[in-house]
Amino acid sequence: MAKSESPLGVVAPENSTTGRDLLARAQLENELLYADLQSFVCDEHIDRYKGRLNGETSRQIDTVTARVSFENGVEHYTDVHQNNRERPALSSLPGAWSEGEFGTLLRQTHALLGTQPVTLKADGELDGAPAAVYTIEVSQQDSPWELVISGTSYKIPFRTDVWVSKETGRILKIERTSTGIPSGMGISELRWSVTLDPVDLEGKTWLLPKTGEYEVQYADARRREWNVMSFSGYHRYGSRVVLHF
Template sequence: MGLALFELPAVSYEGNLKEITDQLVILVLDDGRTFNFKRSTNTKFFKNSKALKAAELKPGDRVALVAKLDDRAFLVASTVTFVEMTAERSAEIAAGVRRAQETADAASPVRGWDGPQLKRRALDEPGPIPDPRAGQSPSDDPLIAKAQDAALSFSEALPNFLCEERMQRFSRDSRMIGWKPLDTISAEVIYEDGRESYRNLKINDRPTNKKMEELSGSWSTGEFNTTLRNLFHPASAAVFQSAEYSRLLDLPARVYDFEVRQENSHWNIQVDFQKITPGYKGSVWIEPASGRVLRMEMQAVDLPPEFPMDQVETAVDYAFLPIGAAAVLLPVHAENLGCQRGTDYCNRNVIDFRNYRKYVSDSTVKFDP
């Protein structure tokens, strides 16, 4: 006796076309989410009920897209139809976005507790000392200018190196139960000429041919340069507010709170086939003598109501480490946190970087057990 097969229902989306390639149709929805749809030989394109070639559609065109899930849970575009925009239609779209955000803002959190957090300020030693210059304009703060110069020149001054990354992944679905281990990802990280790459990935010490971005579950990249550079880049227009003095890693530190608006953000968060670039806020610990960042915390804000996660946070700790004859500020620890919207289910990654050494083409890292 055979099994009855059923076809999954089609789903419809409308938004602005970002790109069409031989493999993908990339659509930006009105709430800021970016969807990557697979393109197949059966994907059809239309305008005014007439078929057209994909090349006739341009980035920025308004389109309606119908897609179906394939047997590997990828969304495959069935039809892509050009939508003629009018002033009335534009106003209707804008009103719908506002209503969705207002509904999300007014809703009570479903998660029955405050949820996990990565914030560390309460653990700083010694306690905070009031900052007499807290009211100073951040744009006039010389330490922010110094940190900006240090962050933007970081990649140019950084030598080529490699290290070991070990990422332990956990989950929890209740405030009454602790974090449950899922697996451990290990890899060699190569930083060469301003770019980071990964090789020799292992899952629970078993080699895999997958790339980092092909792993299931949650993962992250960019701890070595991208995160800091994005925060301090002028295009991000980050607003800094001096908060307090503190100490970290036995070094004096000045703590600043910051905020980056969504339209200036370069932080990408991806869940399955959809991606967003949210605004974010957080805190940064700066060592006054060098202007180097010792710790950075950031939390996504105003996540779209339809995005699968309603809490995303990340934190990175840096320390001065020897690479060859020089002491270089490098990430030593990072954590990422994400919680599914409206549930108690959260994922947490704990990442450690170690065994740094100068990189030459035949370098390898020995992984400690």
């Protein structure tokens, strides 16, 4: 996992909208938000689908629920159910699934913002809020993204797009895309996105996942699988990112 040795000690003026100043503000805002993050619990709801790349014959596969705890920087998944049937772990599920949305992704993105070249991609809006979109290209060597297929782990290169609020400097959405999957795996593209929302607990505000989507495309078979995730019921209680097939 990439690590950030220290926060960027630059704070942009409140009304600054320049790309560099907003990026510095985003780094500082999210460093402060997560400096004391130690322990949370929430409920995760996952609806899993599959269908053709052209959108035809799409159907829901199942529904998965789990209790997610984030303790001292590590995520744990318990109380896993598939269509209301108890499962021993997420790893026991067939098909595509992901781990790491709870806190790891934001921590890694913050580290990448401080260690990798960042490009201002565009200005726009997200759910009506003015936002700047930054892009980070991460090589396989520097990648904290781990893909596990049949028990074998692969580090994969990817592009991250980060939506940053122009009003608060907080990260609103993170989306990773990779087309650098090892040949012979049959996978042409992976896409993983998470939207974040402020959560007030015990008089303090934390920026935590609200929704997510994880998609796997199989170009040769002209099909895809995708998971739609939501997170709720946050409360205090006190990793790496792994994707499985």
